[in-house]
């Protein structure tokens with residue numbers, strides 16, 4: 001029996017895609033990025049998720065595993081910013097950026113306090129946006145939509161956070177959450 005090379009390659013690719021370890025592999029670009037936020041080596045894993053946009057795992061001693069799990073679409077939206085591709089969805093991409101920064105701050109602050117983590121992330125978000133090196137106009141829109149996205153979160157996350165005054169009223173933009 002003759003098995004074509006093409007067929008073997010297809011089977012190999014299929015095995016790679018469905019191997020249990022495939023989904024555990026970390027994303028090097030996003031891992032590097034989160035590591036700079038945390039100040040220690042962190043691994044970011046992009047997985048299929050329906051419940052969350054992202055999470056990190058607290059351990060019984062109150063510390064965190066140095067792993068961040070993000071929804072695949074969230075990963076894509078951050079990576080396109082980090083790779084400096086044209087922005088295609090301010091709301092979804094600033095939301096994604098906020099998500100990786102939020103999860104990184106869980107580890108950085110060793111905290112499960114959602115409002116502490118979220119407020120710290122949002123207080124610092126402008127600095128992370130500017131580092132992406134887009135135009136001032138893009139920066140402003142990313143910043144505005146990041147705050148709009150934030151305002152949709154449950155109170156557990158938003159209590160005590162201080163959005164810049166006037167910002168949300170003036171924009172009239174809507175945040176589109178991408179699956």
Ligand SMILES: [Zn+2]
Pocket residue numbers: 102103106114117
């Ligand atoms: Zn959180």
